[in-house]
Amino acid sequence: MESAxxxxxxxxxxxxxxxVREGKKEGFEALYRFYYPRLCQFVFRYVKSKAAAEDVVHxxxxxxxxxxxxxxxxxxxxxxxxxxxxxxxFKYLNKCKRDAFTGLDGLTFLESREINPEExxxxxxxxxxxxxxxxxxxxxxxxxxxxxxxDHLTYREIAEVLEISIKTVETQISRSLKxxxxxxxxxxxxxxISI
Amino acid sequence: xxxxxxxxxxLRYVRGGCRPEERAEVEEWIASDAGHEDLILFxxxxxxxxxxxxxxxxxxxxxxxxxxxxxRDFDEGPEEEEDVSAGEKIQNRxxxxxxxxxxxxxxxxxxxxxAAMISLILLFTxxxxxxxxxxxxxxxxxxxxxxxxxxxxxxxxxxxxxxxNAGSRITTPETFSDSVRRVRLEGQAFFNVATDxxxxxxxxxxxxxxxVLGTKFGIWAYPEDELVEVTVAEGKVAxxxxxxxxxxGAKEIMRNQKGSLSPTGIARVTKVENMxxxxxxxxxxxxxxxxxxxxxxxxxxxxxxxxxxxxxxxRKLKGRRFTGSFTDSQPLEEVLEAVALSLDMEYRExxxxxxxxxxxx
Numbered sequence: 413m414e415s416a417x418x419x420x421x422x423x424x425x426x427x428x429x430x431x432v433r434e435g436k437k438e439g440f441e442a443l444y445r446f447y448y449p450r451l452c453q454f455v456f457r458y459v460k461s462k463a464a465a466e467d468v469v470h471x472x473x474x475x476x477x478x479x480x481x482x483x484x485x486x487x488x489x490x491x492x493x494x495x496x497x498x499x500x501x502f503k504y505l506n507k508c509k510r511d512a513f514t515g516l517d518g519l520t521f522l523e524s525r526e527i528n529p530e531e532x533x534x535x536x537x538x539x540x541x542x543x544x545x546x547x548x549x550x551x552x553x554x555x556x557x558x559x560x561x562x563d564h565l566t567y568r569e570i571a572e573v574l575e576i577s578i579k580t581v582e583t584q585i586s587r588s589l590k591x592x593x594x595x596x597x598x599x600x601x602x603x604x605i606s607i
Numbered sequence: 608x609x610x611x612x613x614x615x616x617x618l619r620y621v622r623g624g625c626r627p628e629e630r631a632e633v634e635e636w637i638a639s640d641a642g643h644e645d646l647i648l649f650x651x652x653x654x655x656x657x658x659x660x661x662x663x664x665x666x667x668x669x670x671x672x673x674x675x676x677x678x679r680d681f682d683e684g685p686e687e688e689e690d691v692s693a694g695e696k697i698q699n700r701x702x703x704x705x706x707x708x709x710x711x712x713x714x715x716x717x718x719x720x721x722a723a724m725i726s727l728i729l730l731f732t733x734x735x736x737x738x739x740x741x742x743x744x745x746x747x748x749x750x751x752x753x754x755x756x757x758x759x760x761x762x763x764x765x766x767x768x769x770x771x772n773a774g775s776r777i778t779t780p781e782t783f784s785d786s787v788r789r790v791r792l793e794g795q796a797f798f799n800v801a802t803d804x805x806x807x808x809x810x811x812x813x814x815x816x817x818x819v820l821g822t823k824f825g826i827w828a829y830p831e832d833e834l835v836e837v838t839v840a841e842g843k844v845a846x847x848x849x850x851x852x853x854x855x856g857a858k859e860i861m862r863n864q865k866g867s868l869s870p871t872g873i874a875r876v877t878k879v880e881n882m883x884x885x886x887x888x889x890x891x892x893x894x895x896x897x898x899x900x901x902x903x904x905x906x907x908x909x910x911x912x913x914x915x916x917x918x919x920x921x922r923k924l925k926g927r928r929f930t931g932s933f934t935d936s937q938p939l940e941e942v943l944e945a946v947a948l949s950l951d952m953e954y955r956e957x958x959x960x961x962x963x964x965x966x967x968x
Contacts, residue, residue: 437681444673449664456662466669474677539656546658561658586614592653593646 422487429485432477443489444473451497454563457555458501468504472496491569494559498573538596545595549588556581557588621650668863671882672840674890675799675823679760747781753794756912758888763790766801767808770889774829774909797825797889800842811849815868818845824860825886832905835868838885848872883932891935893942900927903946911939916957916964 424442431439448469455465472493476483546554556574559565560581565573567581574581613636619625620633637643753759753771761769764782771777775794783789788808800808800819810817812828815835822842828835837846839860846866847857858874860866865879879885880896887894893910895903904915927950933942947954947965954965 441670444670445666448666448669452664453662457659462662462664466672470673470676473673474680477677477680538652542653542656542658543660558658561654582615585618589614589618589650589653593649596649596653 425489426485426487429483429489432480433483433485435480440473440477447493450563451493454494454559455497455501457558458498459504464504468497468500472500488572490565491572494563494565494569494573541596542592545592546588548595549591553584553588556584560585617647617650621647621654668882671886671890672823675797675840675886678890749779749781751777751779754912755909758891763788765803765806765808768799768801770797772796772888772909773912792826792828794829795825795827795888797823797886799823814849814872816847816849819843825889827885833870836865836885837867838865838879838882839863840882840886846874848874887932892932893934894932895929897928897930900929900950903929907942907946911942913939913961913963914957914959916962918964 425446428439428442428446432443451469451472452462452465455468456462459465459468475496476493546557549557552574556570559570559573560567567578567585570576570581571578616625616629616633620630625633637647751759751761751769751771753773753775755774757773759771761771761777763769763779765788767788769777772795775792775796777790777792777796779790783806786806788803788806790808790810792810792812798808798810798819800822808819810826812826812835813830815828815837817824817826817837819842822844823840824842824844825838825840826836827838837844837860839862841862844860844866845854845857846860846868847854848868850872851857856872856874858866858876860876863879863882864876865885866874866876868874881894883892883894884896888910893906895906904917907913908915929946929949931945931949933945943954943963943965950965952965954963956962957964
């Protein structure tokens, strides 16, 4: 099922990319609207600020437009965009080194973040626990896990964007699941799953 | 079984990407122990649960902001940032002003010529005259004008980007002073102010003064309209009446808010539901939301450089309200027909150039 929607997305995307190469604003706007929230969510993990995330994504889109004639319509746009925003995020973080704040570690960030009231209301304890468990993962492992789970990148795309091997991606995901199972063990009783 | 491989296989099984042999293998493994089934259920549950809180990303506002920043990319014509694209004009008038009237320039010239006289004059000079003689400044001012039917992009000396709407003008010094950046606006413009914490950016209009450090906002201040409005896209803007020199009534306007100055000089701040109504013009969109027809008429006249006559029922019409939006790419006739239709009227082209008439059938 997932592969069917994936094919649909790819076809649409190829059309949009072609429009961008031809200098048409419509394709560009379509790509922007599709990828903006996804890329921002990804960048936000690095830069921790919504305004900065938007800046990064805008810069990448602007660059993409300026270099549109060099864009290849080879179905690899997603990996290209994620790679580009990741690099741009690092550029941004380097610039901000002097303003380094105390808690770059994800766990600290969670503790100081205001709890979204909606989470409390619908609040499954399990969901909170999953989030906390994920935050406890070491940074790069967490990143890989989220790129697969939340951003829905394929292992191959993750490998490309992070410049590691597919095997490494697999291993890191396995280890993440192992960790989650350990952290969430109390939800798995001997009688079965209790959630 | 190597645990790593089995996790990957389990994942594939749960997600549904398993080859038949693998599937059989996993199912056998599940059956071999009661705890294995629990693990599968656990995996399914975890994969069903969001692993991180989802932030709220407002794509529409973001696209608008992108266009404000980079909308020039999509215009026809040269991509140079400091120039304007074909079809738009800058009028560059260098006005030499002294602190007083023009005649002082003459006076200065005469005095300078008679070198021997200078010291005498200074000795006998009364304080304010001395000011005039020694402090006559030649300030080079630049004017950016958008005629009716035009929109002008311009970059100021500090890097601030300005979009000047139809029927408006901006007056700015060639280079800003060290302590403050001051420009004057008549009409409507959008400012993307370059951040400079040492020098506040002041925009003064007929009646109002707005002050910012670095931010993006639009001002509506046509002298013939009674209203002054400031809409903020990013950052903070302080708005006050020109007479309010003590800044007592100054109001602070933030992102997605709009400040207005009443004819009596009182500033009010309200939330903006639809930013496109106030800032859509920067990307070539005219957006009206429950707007008085008189304001719609005026906006259309400026934007397209036309004149609109209304025959019959003119008084009733003035009170009518209009909601709709148009883009640059639509032909004028289409726009006018849409407006006329919504008012239950018809329109025809008038006798003189650029004149159009709305009438009741």
